[in-house]
Amino acid sequence: MNKRLGTLLLSAACALSLALSGCGGDAASTPPPVSGTDPAAAQTPQAQPDQTREIAFAASRDQCPGEQDAYYASMSLGVWEPLVTKNEDGTPAPALAERWEHNEDATVWTFHLREGVTFSNGAPFDADIVLANFERMKKGPFDSSFYGLNIDTIYPGLLSCEKTDDFTVVLTLAEGQPLLDYTMVNYGSAMFEPSCFAGDGSFAGFPIGTGPYMVKENVLGQYCVIERNDAYWGTPGIAQTFRFKVIPDTETRYAALRAGEVQGLCDLGAISPAQAAELEGDSAYRVSVGDSGITHFLNVNGGAFPFDDLRMREGLSLLLDRQTIIDRFYNGYGLAAGGFLSYTSAFYAEQPVRYDPEQGAALIRQAVGDQPVELLFLLPNGDVNRYPYQEEAEYIQALLENIEGTNIKVQIRLMDWGPCKDEMKAGNYNMCLKIQGLPSANPFSLFRNFMHTEGSTNLNYGLGYHNDHVDALIEEAAVCLDARRLGEIYAELQAISAEDFPNLPVLYSQEVVASSSAITGYQADVYGLTGYTQVCWAQ
């Protein structure tokens, strides 16, 4: 753990110095640059851009949903910080908790808190604060537009939360949770100064956190403004003020960027693939592609003909030219998916992406023969609006209808998600495109819900998947206390999914964001506690 921490700190320092040299920050606290490319070094001190000017971003939803939201603000704003964050590879990394350990059966977890941290109002961060936050969490669950705050989901079977000294907190659980630190990542362990809570656990006024920025102004549904916290314990932000405007419509958001009203577009769905393609060649803008935990699944009804036949499922998966789908419909933004779990997960075990249209057609022919087959392909309206599902479905329709020696007809139907789910659950469908995110860094719930015979998603989506060995593995994982063994189980489940197809993964989504060249340091992938600290004016 310490060695990893050291590597992390060193790489953070390097990244920081690179960014600072590009922005012209405070010379006294900048370690010497490691890399050779350093265009800012040629700049004279007088040419430093004025970082007190406000930088504006636009997003499709409120970045500060306010007092009734479990977190008040998105974590990316850097207003609050968690005990545990995550690395680039998805494994838990220290934040407000410096290090932690657990006992053999993973029922008792001990967290050692970082010292010398204060909240933006001057109050010190210590074990009492952590206890108070857990007390608050118990008043939940709390509604949020980012992730729901539900203590029973994040800390299942929590018996007690106690301090042994001012900077040590012990959590005791009823059953062993070997991956507790995974579920605590980011939104699972948000820490606030308790005086900003109202009696019922919501916020009374602005949130008070330990992060590099503080909320200065918030008009719900319109915009919010954050200001640099000059007493921050870690790497300070460079820019002084950020404004986040709410612009729900994709075209309008794009126009705002091009009009210069905002300097960047952030959050989910910031920019459409087509718009990003337009900006790629333009030197006045920068497009950044990053990880998204979202996977696009082609769910199939394995409880009825023809998808109850493995040959049909496998055949269709082989028939799909995933890379062409990505290039043609997603403008190249996305990664072909071979297995069930998103590549952004720490437990990702890469499965080969197999494309073999002849073999696929052959398998399908074996499965259905030349009898007339009518397939119902459902598309949920909300997802159709955000993703090119219509075109994708038509492509798949064309593939299936043109297999020689078969007589397949595909009917595509758009529905609201509510009724769509009802139809899927009743088994009145054959295929449905739907996204699936990563609810937690611990993928257990995903496996159980999709792949276990009694899994809620398996039932609710009418997947009709049944595999005894998978059931056994999942039941073992439910009580397993060994993190390493869990990793093995998850890897095996992914391998099975690539051969047995509970559903068909199509692609792993990628987040695309854009900014104008007037600012620098803004990118899609943000790990650890960096937030917007590296975003600043370029000139």
Added chain:
Amino acid sequence: MAILTYTGRRLLMLIPVLLGISLAAFLLGRIAPGDPVDEALFRIGVEFPTEEDRAEMRAQLGLDRPLPAQYLDWVGRALRGDLGRSYVGNRDIARELMTRLPITLEVSLAALAAAVVFGVGGGVLMAAFHGTWVDTVLKALSTLLLSVPGFWLALFLITVFAEQLHLLPTSGLDRGLASLVLPAVALSAANVGSTSRFTRGNILAQLGEQYIVAANAKGLSQKAVMLGHAFRNSLVPIITLIGNYFGGILGGSTIIENIFAIPGLGSYVLSAIQNRDYPVIQGYVLVTGATFVLITLAIDLLYLAVNPKIRIQGGES
């Protein structure tokens, strides 16, 4: 005095109207497939709900009770001004609606003003220059406005005036009057087209009347004849038309609000509908219904001012 009783009677009519539309909204929401349970569970972190979870949430939202009980309970609270809290976000609905209503009204009234000024003004111009190139050009323009869909026009205006020319903001309300221009134009364009045609037709019809001949015979200028006589006599049907439009503007602003990032009633109810957030939908119907009825009443009162026959003979009856 007669006007006061008339107004009083009309305001009393508000009650059955509001009851009717809220009941309709209630029933439509419950009949429509889909329910708010899954979305509510998702937002508190239960992404894969079990049947017990859903049953529990349903009970928590009060959806397991019989329909009449649910409706009457809501009415009872609504009468006290409590419209409940939204399923999504747990926000006080009455407060949210009251915050958003003025914003939507601002945009709607700006659109209405544009429809009146440009629609009626355009119609007057077309009638005054009837048969000349001015009439032809304006007629073509109004046909164009009639045929262009509002959301397309909105995006077009944003691209031209905001993105390229930097004359007006793309969205939001932070620039005061300048922020209202593009949304008002997009919202009112089709109405301007049809109102101007309608006004033109009405005025021209009036110009064929006998009293216009008499007015001209007095030696009045064309302006005095057109505005003082023909126009004033065309007002009643024009006012009716614009009154009808207001309902459309109030409702149609949903899409425009979304495009221009205006946090009004329209954008609020749009997400509520997608999430099946019933109390929000019902609250919205109540507020917009009441607004619409009040505006209609105002228009009817305007008739009285404009047409003396209704005023005097109505008062006598």
Added chain:
Amino acid sequence: MVPDIEIRGLSVWFETAQGPVAAVDDLSTTFRAGRISGVIGESGSGKSVMGLSLLRLLPNTAHVTGECRFGKADLYAMPLRELRRLRGASIGLIPQNPGASLDPVMKIGRQIAEGITAHGGLSRREAAERTAGLLRQFGFADPEKIAGQYAFQMSGGMCQRLVSALGLAGRPGWVVADEPTKGLDAVLRSQVCTVLRQIYTEHHTSMILVTHDLYLARRLCDDIRVLYMGQIVEQGGAVDVLDHPRHPYTAGLTGALPGRGMVPIPPPDPERLDHRGCPFYPRCSRAEAHCGRARPGDFDRPGGGKVRCFRYA
């Protein structure tokens, strides 16, 4: 000095769905100032059209050719702006159909005041005073009340008096009274006759009286013109023409009166319809063969005036 109104070669045709329709056919006459001149004929004879054409108040579907001298000006040729200055101030109109000739949504007082101030110069108070005076003149005992009311509150007779007041609001030297007694009962007709005579005697307004009411014409007019199918077929002293009609049409008109036997003019003879002669030929009981071959010109009429009939050639 109030000039004469001299019409030369007036022709008016209308665009209709059935094609062009002629209303006035090459008409020439002079209306002398200081007199009441009558224009009589049946409905459709073109008399109202002629009257309205003087002030160019015909609709856009009407096409007017010819000349109309008013002093040095040609009323048909002058720019509309100039004509508006004459309307109401030099030549006024007492329009047909009084009920429809008043603006339904404008107060009566304002409509009259409009006529008074149309050519500028007066303050509002002065205009109000003149309005009251005018209303009193036309028999309204309580002018203030009337001024605040609307046309739909007035009876038929009151409307008639009001439009007469409107016609005179601008104090014109000439007034065209278009069918002032159309549709009125005997009592009202008599009232109108009195009012018109009053206008003439008190204000010395020259008048053109367009009417189908022969009794009215006989009582009021100094000279009359008889119109048939857009042409003047007989003109002369009013009493003389009506008591001793020369043209067969005039004779037919007077013969059709209740007091003179009520003999109707016969309908057109179908065999005579296709002709190139006198317009009255198809209905004339005294026509001869040559009447259908050539159009008669104006011949001298025994007793003064002109008559367009070959029998007086």
